[in-house]
Amino acid sequence: MGTKRDNIVRPINPASFHAVETGSREHIPGCLSIDFSVAVVLPAGGSGERTGLSTPKQFCTFLNRPLISYTIQAFERIAWIENIVVVVAKNSIDLMVKVVQQFGHKKVKVVLGGSTRHRSIFNGLKAFEEREEDSALKKPKVVIIHDAVRPFVEEDFLLKIAIAAKQQGASGAIRPLVSTVIATTSEGYLDHSLERAKYRASEMPQGFLYDTIYQAYVQCSEADFEFGTECLHLVLQYCGTNARLIEGPHTLWKVTYKQDLFAAESIIKETLAQTACVVTGLCEESTRLAGALQKTLGTQDMHVEIVPTKLRSSSTFISTNWNFIHVTVNSACLADLEELVKTFEETAHSVLYSVVLILVHLDVSEQPSASETMAALGGIRNLAAEAKRRNILLYGILLNHVKDAEQWEEAVENLSQIIASLIKERNPVLTGQLLWA
Template sequence: PAVAAVLPAGGSGERMGVPTPKQFCPILERPLISYTLQALERVCWIKDIVVAVTGENMEAMKRIIQKYQHQRISLVEAGVTRHRSIFNGLKALAEDQPDSKLSKPEVVIIHDAVRPFVEEDVLLKVVTAAKEHGAAGAIRPLVSTVISPSADGCLDHSLERARHRASEMPQAFLFDVIYEAYQQCSDYDLEFGTECLQLALKYGHINAKLVEGSPDLWKVTYKRDLYAAESIIKERIS
């Protein structure tokens, strides 16, 4: 049964503080997103990869696909939030348009364009767990304690670090479950939500299984992360 992937890549990368969105920042002259695509393409059982990019970056993305000979890629317009970008990717997979080469998969992987070091074993783990439970995502222990500030900038409460986890990517879902969840959820969810597993849980009546990820799944976010990514790539090449 078919597995597809949706890759939201429509962010502005504000936190990196450079004009180019981080997914297009070069590492050893190759854009970051190209490494992520390569990591997914190595997995032969992923049939289609749907990438959501802004209209502004559509041509640049097409050039990257051509230059690095990426395979199995379809492009859709990104939305104004990450959830909306993902929803656009899911719509492209759901709609049986005659001119589309995409078909509805049994399972869909959602992965960030800015997590280039995803490996086949964790993809397999989330897909297998999603088939059994309906949804699954990779997690990591928390590096910092999570706190909730009050409106006046004081500590409201803190969470016990050992009992909480950081939600990473990839995540995987039975396609019908997550597509239905995105169709049913509110505008508020699409504007402010950041967790696909939460949507599946809230609207999909499934269990969201959590599986252990690896430290290399971290999201390239700040400028220093580009240097870290570069040194990992160099290590892997040598």
């Protein structure tokens, strides 16, 4: 959740995704067991006109990945969600299929959308009624409808929505109104305003008994299909089912405008930057520097773990980290970096999120030679170019050891600032560069 540095409510740390995918829900206080089938429909056929971009916002890319993929993953990593139907416009079918394949989404079926939001959602629901042998989906007890451009929904809230939908027939997220709602006259003057405390904004996700929402759509009028947007209203009007409304967290916000894409990217960067792993050898200087980095980076709200070189290929620490600092003394040890890059590739660890790998080369020789050091590290540029194609960002930092305690402390602090900046910004332009700390 949020850090003490600001009031932004953050999504679940990506480092916890591995644990969530095992199906354990012990991390959710008072969690009830899901003993019924749940599926998701994601309408993603919008044109994104309000962003002012030529690409629909759900396909806009940041950190080498389209927005829709982040939203899909938010559901896919939850063990009790069985299927995700993504509904897209005809001209986006091939692109959506490519996204599913490229980022390894396993629970997704892509469906052709309609000319309006309600028609698209209905098409998504009808996918569960199809009986083609090669593409049949199991009809769920509960279906969750969510916007493709709300990527930060979390499991504990989805659990509340699903259980309320099972018990009540329908459920929906609400949030307090941020602004006062007013009515205007035809001449453009104030008519009246609503008392904000009495009203709420209807948000997503919304959950329904599948049969209830499906029957509501079967009975819909053409006017509903053409102009309606609120699914909760349909089940109330046509099925007499009054939804249970649940106040949702701040993370349910929707990417609507261009600046929202930058905000989403910033949140993900901040979340990825909360942890790091220092891979260190057994020599005294390497161990001491690793400890110093753990301390200084910790003052910047980063949790740092130290792992010996012999464990650098361990799947346990790799699966829960996206930032690695490899400390070497005197020798460049590019072979160790190559092994780490290979491990990331074999485990597909960098498919969803970019991995930052920083080589910190500590020179403890009495008379360090810049030319010799540069020659030893010359191969980092080629390795970085190869790694970047696999979404691995490799950087190099040179640090000369100094005996004066005060100067050494200042050098380590400067090194930590550079490392923290590289991890937070994840700038691909600087990969392969050798920086001096």
